[in-house]
Amino acid sequence: xKLCAQILFAAAVLVGVTFAQDxxxxxxxxxxxxxxxxxxxxxxxxxxxxxxxxxEPQPWIMYAPTLPAYPDSHxxxxxQQFVDAGIAVAGIDAGEAYGSPDxxxxxxxxxxxxxxxxxxxxxxxxxxxxxxGLWVSSWAIRxxxxxxxxAGIYPVFDLTTYPGVDRAxxxxxxxxxxxxxxxxxxxxxxxxxxxATSGLPVFIIHGDxxxxxPLKQNSAALxxxxxxxxxxxxxxxxxxxxQGHNFWTGFFRCQNLVNFSIRKAREGAGLSSDSxxxxxxxxxxxxxxxxxxxxxxxxxxTLDLFRPKxxxxxxxxxxxxxxxxxxxxxxDRCPAAWLAENGYAVASLNYRLTDEAIWPAQIDDCRxxxxxxxxxxxxxxxxxDAVGVWGGSAGGHxxxxxxxxxxxxEESVSSRVQAVCDWYGPTDLxxxxxxxxxxxxxxxxxxNSNGARLLGxxxxxxxxxxxxxxxxxxxxxxxxxxxxxxxxxxxxxPLDQSRRLHEQLTASGVSSTFVIVPxxxxxxxxFRTPEVLEQVRxxxxxxxxxxxxxxxxx
Numbered sequence: 001x002k003l004c005a006q007i008l009f010a011a012a013v014l015v016g017v018t019f020a021q022d023x024x025x026x027x028x029x030x031x032x033x034x035x036x037x038x039x040x041x042x043x044x045x046x047x048x049x050x051x052x053x054x055x056e057p058q059p060w061i062m063y064a065p066t067l068p069a070y071p072d073s074h075x076x077x078x079x080q081q082f083v084d085a086g087i088a089v090a091g092i093d094a095g096e097a098y099g100s101p102d103x104x105x106x107x108x109x110x111x112x113x114x115x116x117x118x119x120x121x122x123x124x125x126x127x128x129x130x131x132x133g134l135w136v137s138s139w140a141i142r143x144x145x146x147x148x149x150x151a152g153i154y155p156v157f158d159l160t161t162y163p164g165v166d167r168a169x170x171x172x173x174x175x176x177x178x179x180x181x182x183x184x185x186x187x188x189x190x191x192x193x194x195x196a197t198s199g200l201p202v203f204i205i206h207g208d209x210x211x212x213x214p215l216k217q218n219s220a221a222l223x224x225x226x227x228x229x230x231x232x233x234x235x236x237x238x239x240x241x242x243q244g245h246n247f248w249t250g251f252f253r254c255q256n257l258v259n260f261s262i263r264k265a266r267e268g269a270g271l272s273s274d275s276x277x278x279x280x281x282x283x284x285x286x287x288x289x290x291x292x293x294x295x296x297x298x299x300x301x302t303l304d305l306f307r308p309k310x311x312x313x314x315x316x317x318x319x320x321x322x323x324x325x326x327x328x329x330x331x332d333r334c335p336a337a338w339l340a341e342n343g344y345a346v347a348s349l350n351y352r353l354t355d356e357a358i359w360p361a362q363i364d365d366c367r368x369x370x371x372x373x374x375x376x377x378x379x380x381x382x383x384x385d386a387v388g389v390w391g392g393s394a395g396g397h398x399x400x401x402x403x404x405x406x407x408x409x410e411e412s413v414s415s416r417v418q419a420v421c422d423w424y425g426p427t428d429l430x431x432x433x434x435x436x437x438x439x440x441x442x443x444x445x446x447x448n449s450n451g452a453r454l455l456g457x458x459x460x461x462x463x464x465x466x467x468x469x470x471x472x473x474x475x476x477x478x479x480x481x482x483x484x485x486x487x488x489x490x491x492x493x494p495l496d497q498s499r500r501l502h503e504q505l506t507a508s509g510v511s512s513t514f515v516i517v518p519x520x521x522x523x524x525x526x527f528r529t530p531e532v533l534e535q536v537r538x539x540x541x542x543x544x545x546x547x548x549x550x551x552x553x554x
Contacts, residue, residue: 149264207243396425
């Protein structure tokens with residue numbers, strides 16, 4: 001009978017449903033596959049990476065608060081990133097401990113169990129959300145040699161602000177008067193100078209209008225400790241404007257926080273930070289990753305959003321549309337992200353590729369992303385009246401259509417853009433070589449071209465549909481300004497595709513600048529030179545920031 005129970009328990013662990021070993025009753029519901037168990041008769045848990053990603057010692061994150069409802073579904077994406085990177089997440093339910101000595105003892109008991117009996121590293125990264133900040137900071141202050149880093153989502157450090165002395169007193173086994181009299185001995189914010197002087201790295205995201213956990217007395221006060229200790233380079237505080245104590249998506253999809261926690265957990269286990277395997281974020285920017293902008297049936301469409309950390313006002317936004325022949329590519333490694341270092345918000349989207357949907361799904365998804373950016377402009381501090389689009393190859397094709405094709409009449413939020421940068425995109429599907437029989441191409445080749453996959457039929461068989469999907473045939477006098485850039489030696493998309501679009505725009509009275517990049521093919525390093533990128537930035541500055549054209553450099 002005992003053997004049978006052990007088998008049931010082991011099987012349950014594998015599928016993420018866990019039981020107390022003695023009672024065979026659920027210990028804790030988990031948001032991801034893992035293991036739950038008891039430590040000193042308190043529920044504890046581990047969210048495990050897949051077996052092939054585990055290490056010895058196992059890098060891990062100690063999470064707080066662990067309560068019956070936490071960690072919750074809002075945090076699921078974040079914890080998924082940790083386990084996907086080979087980082088375990090663990091916590092123990094200390095009840096409403098508020099950083100009290102009893103809560104600290106339970107965290108130590110979990111730490112001892114994991115490090116002494118389960119092969120976990122001796123220096124986890126600590127992660128506290130809201131009142132969990134009291135838990136992890138109190139523990140860190142007393143165990144500096146056991147902590148690799150401290151991360152937080154609107155964390156509490158000053159218990160006089162939350163939950164307040166009257167509510168916290170019982171957890172400390174003191175009367176309110178006794179806790180007030182000894183507050184300097186118990187309040188984490190009074191001891192956080194130890195974190196600064198010891199050089200503990202910290203990352204926090206905390207809204208500026210948080211009324212529950214005020215920024216000034218908590219995260220900003222901790223930052224001030226680091227400044228006084230001349231260790232300000234070790235604390236990174238992101239302050240989303242207009243955000244309070246809520247479930248805003250950006251708090252839980254902050255890639256900066258994820259990258260920090262993964263790096264510190266790995267370093268605590270004696271492993272390299274492995275930064276090249278993490279999403280790259282421009283200096284001075286914050287990245288909100290995998291944010292849902294639309295849903296088509298069961299298909300969730302997502303984008304990444306980059307924004308300067310220090311920006312205090314709504315910003316113009318540029319949407320990057322990736323290439324890949326409409327059949328490949330993704331939003332990852334956005335080549336436009338550097339604009340976030342120049343006063344822009346940058347969004348990079350995934351759209352449905354041709355293996356799952358044909359035209360017009362691709363342009364519909366791009367329009368949905370623009371509508372989402374406008375609808376969420378206040379939440380992410382974007383300027384809804386200054387939206388540009390930039391894309392390369394197939395992305396250039398879609399970008400140019402966003403600037404020329406009429407928006408749907410029924411849309412309640414506009415998907416029009418104010419500026420388009422088109423890099424070597426096809427502009428006339430009817431004359432693109434892969435869609436035309438001849439020069440060695442057979443009718444079978446044409447039926448299997450990327451253009452045919454996009455439209456669902458060989459392009460010559462659906463000429464009207466091809467015109468609808470070609471910016472050259474959609475130009476009108478009210479189109480927004482264009483910057484068109486094309487490689488002199490492009491072997492994939494003929495230079496004439498861009499030249500003809502430029503001529504058509506100009507003939508219609510639309511502002512268009514056409515740049516031939518010398519020696520360049522279909523993309524490549526020639527498009528990444530400072531001179532080319534400066535032209536792109538100047539173009540968006542002129543039309544989205546309304547700055548004058550600086551003219552050619554001397």
